[in-house]
Amino acid sequence: MGTGPLLLLATLEGTVMAAVLALAAVGLSLTFGVMRVVNVAHGEFYMLGAVLAWAVAQAVPSAPLGFVAALLIAPPLVAALAWVTDTTLLKRLNYDPESTIVATIGLSYLLQQGALSFFGPDARPVAAPFSLRLQFPWFGYSGYKLFVVLAALLVLGAVWLFLRRSKAGLVMRATQVDRNTARAFGINVDRVYAGTFALGAGLAALAAVLVVPISQAHYLMGHDPLLLSFIVVIIGGLGSLRGTLIAALIIGLADGILSMLYPPTLAKIVATLAVALVLVFRPQGLFGAPAR
Amino acid sequence: MKALVLHLAVLAALAAMGFLLPPYHHGMMARVLVMAVFAIGYNIAFGYTGLLSLGHALHFCAGMMACGIAMREGVAAGPALLLGLAAGGVTALATGLLALRTAGVSFMIVTLMFAQAFHLALLYYGGFTGGDEGFPLPGAARRLFGLDLTQAGPRYAVALVLFGLVLLAQWGLVSSRFGRSLIAMRENEERSRMLGYNPFTTKLAALVISGLCAGIAGAAYGVLFGYVGASFGTTQYSILPMLYVLLGGAGTTLGPLLGAGLMAWLIDAASGLTDSPLAVIGVTLIGLVVFAPRGILGTLRQRGLKWLP
Numbered sequence: 001m002g003t004g005p006l007l008l009l010a011t012l013e014g015t016v017m018a019a020v021l022a023l024a025a026v027g028l029s030l031t032f033g034v035m036r037v038v039n040v041a042h043g044e045f046y047m048l049g050a051v052l053a054w055a056v057a058q059a060v061p062s063a064p065l066g067f068v069a070a071l072l073i074a075p076p077l078v079a080a081l082a083w084v085t086d087t088t089l090l091k092r093l094n095y096d097p098e099s100t101i102v103a104t105i106g107l108s109y110l111l112q113q114g115a116l117s118f119f120g121p122d123a124r125p126v127a128a129p130f131s132l133r134l135q136f137p138w139f140g141y142s143g144y145k146l147f148v149v150l151a152a153l154l155v156l157g158a159v160w161l162f163l164r165r166s167k168a169g170l171v172m173r174a175t176q177v178d179r180n181t182a183r184a185f186g187i188n189v190d191r192v193y194a195g196t197f198a199l200g201a202g203l204a205a206l207a208a209v210l211v212v213p214i215s216q217a218h219y220l221m222g223h224d225p226l227l228l229s230f231i232v233v234i235i236g237g238l239g240s241l242r243g244t245l246i247a248a249l250i251i252g253l254a255d256g257i258l259s260m261l262y263p264p265t266l267a268k269i270v271a272t273l274a275v276a277l278v279l280v281f282r283p284q285g286l287f288g289a290p291a292r
Numbered sequence: 293m294k295a296l297v298l299h300l301a302v303l304a305a306l307a308a309m310g311f312l313l314p315p316y317h318h319g320m321m322a323r324v325l326v327m328a329v330f331a332i333g334y335n336i337a338f339g340y341t342g343l344l345s346l347g348h349a350l351h352f353c354a355g356m357m358a359c360g361i362a363m364r365e366g367v368a369a370g371p372a373l374l375l376g377l378a379a380g381g382v383t384a385l386a387t388g389l390l391a392l393r394t395a396g397v398s399f400m401i402v403t404l405m406f407a408q409a410f411h412l413a414l415l416y417y418g419g420f421t422g423g424d425e426g427f428p429l430p431g432a433a434r435r436l437f438g439l440d441l442t443q444a445g446p447r448y449a450v451a452l453v454l455f456g457l458v459l460l461a462q463w464g465l466v467s468s469r470f471g472r473s474l475i476a477m478r479e480n481e482e483r484s485r486m487l488g489y490n491p492f493t494t495k496l497a498a499l500v501i502s503g504l505c506a507g508i509a510g511a512a513y514g515v516l517f518g519y520v521g522a523s524f525g526t527t528q529y530s531i532l533p534m535l536y537v538l539l540g541g542a543g544t545t546l547g548p549l550l551g552a553g554l555m556a557w558l559i560d561a562a563s564g565l566t567d568s569p570l571a572v573i574g575v576t577l578i579g580l581v582v583f584a585p586r587g588i589l590g591t592l593r594q595r596g597l598k599w600l601p
Contacts, residue, residue: 273409281393
C-alpha cells in the first residue's frame, strides 16, 4: 500500500475517532460550561454505556435488534443515574468545584468497581447491526464505522438545535451566563443542573454504544476517553461548544494520522503536555474568547 | 507543650508497635509509615497552603525511580535515597513554576496532566525504567548504616525514623513564621499579598517542600520493599495521599498518619467482602467530601480540642 492510500486510511480512522470524541467531549463541555464543575466520572459514564449495551445486546437474540435496543436503552439509563448523582451528591456539595472533583473521583472508583463485580474483567464484544464493507481499490473499510460518523453528526446537530432553538436550551444557556439572574427569573436552576448533568452523561453513553461494535466493552475503557475529552475540552476552550467540536476534529484526525506514523504512547505524551501548557499559557483555550 | 507531648507519645506508641505487632501487620505498618511521609508532603501543599494537586504521584514516582535506577547502576542505598529526595524536589520545582500560574480547577488539571505525561514517559522509555513491570532491587544492595533492610525489624525501624523526622519537621515548619505565611495563602491570598508576601514564591516553596517529602517517601518505599515500577506513577498514587489527608484531617500534623493507617485497616478489613480496594476508596472519598470535609482531626479540633496542631 502506497503513502496515499495509507493516508486515506489514517484519515478515515481519524474521522471516526473524531466523531466519537466529539460526542463524549460535548457532554463534558456542557457540564463544565453550564455547571462549572469538572466531572471526573465522565469516563465511567462512557464505560457504563458500553457495558449496558453489551448487557442489552445479550438479552436480545438478533444482532441488529440488540444494537438498536442498546442504543435506545443504555443512554437513558446512564442519564438517569447521572440525574440521581446530581440531586443526591453534587447538589449537597453546592457544586463547589474542588469538592465536586474529589466526589466524582470517588464515584468513578465506585462505578469501576461495580462494573468489575457485575461485568467481570474481560473485554466483551457487541455485534454491529450490519456488516457492510466498502471496497476501495486498495483496502476494504467497514461501513459501520462510517455510520458512526454519520450518527455522531446527527446527534451533534440535534444537540446544537436543542441548545439554540428549544426553550430548554435557552434556559440552559441562561443558567450558564448567570445562575443567580436565571433563578431570579423563576428558572429552576436545580433542575437545569440535574438535566445538564444527565444530558452530558447520556451523550457519553451514546458515544460508547456507537463505539462498542468497533472496540469492545471493558470496565477500564473509560480512562482514555476521559483523558482525551479533557484534552479536547481544554484545547477548545472550557465551556465553548464550537471550540470543543473543532478541537475534537483536530485531536481525532491528529491522533489517527500521528499514531500511524509514531508510537501512540509518544503521541499521548505530547498531547497531555500540550494540554498542560495550553492551560498555563492560554487558559481560555485556543478557540475560546478571553475571560471578561 | 501539649502538642510536643502528643507528638512524642505517638512516636513512642509507634516504636512500641514495632516490638508488639505480629509479622503481617508489621509489614503493613511499615508501609503505612512510608505512605504517611508521602501524605505529610501532600498535607503541606494541600492542607496548609491550599494547593489541591492531582499530580503528586509524579514526585513520589520520580523519587522512587531515581533511587531505584541509581541502585541498579551500583550506587549505595544512602546516596540513592538522597538522589530520590532531590528528584522529588526538582520535579516539584519544575512543574510548580508552570502550574502555579494557574489556580483552582486549572491547577488540578495541569498537575494531573504533568503526572500523566510523566507516567506515559516512564512507559515509553520502558527499556530503561522497566515500564509497568518495574524491576526488583537486589537484596544485597538494600543496606543502610549496616542494617539489612530485607529483614522486618530494621525495615520498620528505618521507616519509623524517617517518619519521625518528617513529622517533627512538619510540625516545626507549620509553627514557624514561614508556616503561618503558608496558611495565609490558603485563607486569603489577596490579603497576604497586600501584607507584602509574595504568593508565587511562597506557594512554590511549599510545593518544593511537599515534593521533597514525596520524593523521599517514594525512594524509601523502593528501598524498603525492594521493588520500583511505573505503576507507582498512576493517578491512583496521586489520589491516595489526598484521601489520607482528607480522612485524617487536612491541615493537622497527625492527620496524614491517621488517614494512612485507617485506610490501610479499612481496605484490609474490607478485603473479605470485595476483592479490590477501589470501592472502599470511592465510598470513603464521597463520604468524606459530603459528611466530614474537615476529616477526623479537623472535626475534633473544631469541636473543642483547639490546641490540636
